[in-house]
Amino acid sequence: MDVPTQAVWTGWITFGLVSLPVQLFPATRRHGVELDEVHAADGSPVQHRRVCQAEHREVDLREITKAYRTPDGHMVVLEEADLQALPLPSKHVIDVRGFVPVDGLDPIQFSRAYYAAPHGQAxxxxxxxxxxxLTWIERAAVAKVTLRTRERLAAVWPHRDILVVQTLxxxxEVREPGDLASTTSVTGQELELASLLMAQMSDVDLADLHDDSAAALEQLVAAKESGGRLPRPTEPEPAVDLPAALEESLRRAAGQGRTPG
Structure with missing residues (x-):
């Protein structure tokens, strides 16, 4: 079991005059296969070099810092100590500004999740x-928090008796969709059949779903080395008769033993 052990932030959650010391731990981790960058002609690994444009030489990572470009193009060099001195109250305090229904949060705004643990006996x-x-009122707290010198909007809610701080x-930062929606309407029959199909397919356990990318990549590498060919996945075709496609989907779902949840 992969349990977070190293805190990435230590501070306080405050609401009203109540303050509680907490530490934040990453709630998620990266998963997947990392690919190396190589020269396409000979497969030799490619290195990324950091070159100073003024001195035309490679510089060590320890020589690199951040800078702010002013509107007139001037660079203001900022050391790590400068960034740590940012005058942001949310650097050490998750200041709750209010409470909203959990289902009122827009999932498009969700960024990264952290577990908040109580820090110390107090x-x-x-x-x-x-x-x-929060469990009683079924709401999430809305606050601001600064992580790695950047202030973020955040939601705080309980999950398995643990507070989750979800940066937003x-x-x-969220784009409007514009006119991307469909311009056609649906019939009552199509809506009823789609609802029945969704009810048939409602019994799904996310723990049973796995990332197949690594296995697919291994198949690809084996085929490249042996000179073999990979089967091409079949692409779906648009349903000409939508009600008929829904009815057939219902029959297949029923045949797989799925029952409405």
């Missing part, structure tokens, strides 16, 4: 209170 009781209260995109 945080135990107020932490338990916040978990119980700022509203201005």
């Amino acid at each position: 945080g135990q009781r107020p932490y338990a209170l916040l978990v119980a209260a 995109l700022w509203p201005e």
